[in-house]
Amino acid sequence: MTLISILVPAYNEEATVRDCHRRISAVLATLPDLEAEIIFTDNHSTDCTFALLTRIAAEDPRVRVYRFSRNVGYQNSVMYAYKVARGECAIQLDCDLQDPPELIPRMLELWQQDHQVVYGVRRRLPDGPVVAALRRGFYAIIDRISPDDLPRNAGEFRLTDRRLLEQIRLREDRSPYMRGMISAMGFSQVGLEYDRAPRMAGTSKFPLRAMMSLAVDGMVNHSLVPLRLASTTSILVGLLTFLVLLGYLIGKLILGQEWPPGFATLVILLLMSITLNAMFLGIVGEYVGRIFLQTKNINAPIVQATLNVPAPANQAVIPDQTVMQAAE
Template identity: 60%
Template sequence: MTARKKLVSILIPAFNEEENVTRAYETVKKVFDSLPGYDFEIVFTDNHSTDKTFALLKTIAAKDSRVRVIRFARNYGYQRSVLVAYKAARGDCSVQIDCDLQDPPELIPELLKHWEAGHQVVYGVRRSLPDGPVTAFARKTFYRLMRSLSEDDLPIDAGEFRLVDRVILDQLRDVDDTSPYVRGLVSSMGFSQIGVQYDRQARIAGESKFPLRALISLAVDGVLNHSLIPLRIASLTSLVVATITFVVIFVYLMGRLLLGQDWPAGFATTTVLLLMSIMLNAMFLGIIG
């Protein structure tokens, strides 16, 4: 009796990638031609492309039953697209790659080798970047900022290019987040994780769908989802405002009782109530989190 081959799900988000989708499909297929011990599927998530991307993907899927295409009714953003692909994966493990192939599919055999050795997460570590100096600096700063602020052990210079085991895919199915930070979610789950260094390639065709403003937005989502710093700031704010409130009350009472001073009608009451409102909002934000 022939043993069942392990199934590897290749997850590829796409948005206006008409120049790259066919090349991505052909490259992945070629990689698995050299891996006869595995079966594979490709899950494309089309983030409501406005060019020929979806039409090309439908043509590919019609010819190859190993290809599935999920098209969104509108553009939900890169991170949600990645999360949906993880939830749709049927494999024993999955590998997330970008449609522009800047993260080389040729590295998949090495990722699988580490997975077979017992690691549940094998992530790519970008040894070099083809971006311009400003974008490269922003990316490196982002990785280090997230690592310093996060409560989780986020790897430096690692993007979404990674292999994850079925056990993590099952846990990701329970995630319901409209602004997910997927690499943070995976890192927070623990298990055995290891990095593999590689040189990121330059984009051959099409334009980048991840400009500097998207990186800033991702940083904000990452900090809000995987750091206690904002909650600690809220708690500290409530403490500072509480101190100011008590000082205002003390000054008002001392001035009134000892010096006979009188503030404009309603001024003291309005000031104290406003400060107490700010204090309570900040305090409960820090508690509820």
């Protein structure tokens, strides 16, 4: 039987994790010709999420759980799940059930038609008009500035073939942008439109600050345009400054113009120069910061506890006692 992997990142999802498992199981019951594993990555939840996952794993041997020793961020959590997936394909969906598991059979149909990636295209968003406009604007901008073919309005709900999973296992990216990484790998990729549902319970783990951080990761990881913009603007401003200086010298030395003291001009030029330097040093700093994270191997997930996962022969994962007591 063909094995498929269902990947579900979770962080403080005690209100939804039971319903998420129930709906995934109901969908899998309609696919008797397939074998499945359900991988939950617990991003060091501080509520009862891990305790509930412990009970779910005891009831369902298909469930595998990885709890991290600290919160490593959504993208790192997802990347780890892709690396440990054993299936011929992996389907990622969020634990809040905004991405309906009931679309899994349709994704599998498209996969069986020899598409290596099937990504969900958000036809309608439950967000307010401002947030929805920001999302769509970001997708449009990153698609234009990136040399990769990044689909617009596509989120994290996707199916990925085994061939791409093997490539992901080779990557050691400490600030990954998974939807861009997978899109850039090529192969046959097709979109599946759907209406994103509102969160059924709990609170969103992606406030505006987190979305802005993800937007910066996407732009920096998949485009050199910010650096080129910094270089081009610096050249243009330098040329403009040179022309102003040249005009001043011609007027003063050749035409005999009597100019007022140049204090205001100097202040304007100095402020413009300082502003540009600060702005573009910030852009360069974003790239340098990612090089630092990569070389120091910061944000690498450390597994604190596992459920239904055989420990390696030479290494035993020691669960945190506080967490296990909560689970009991």
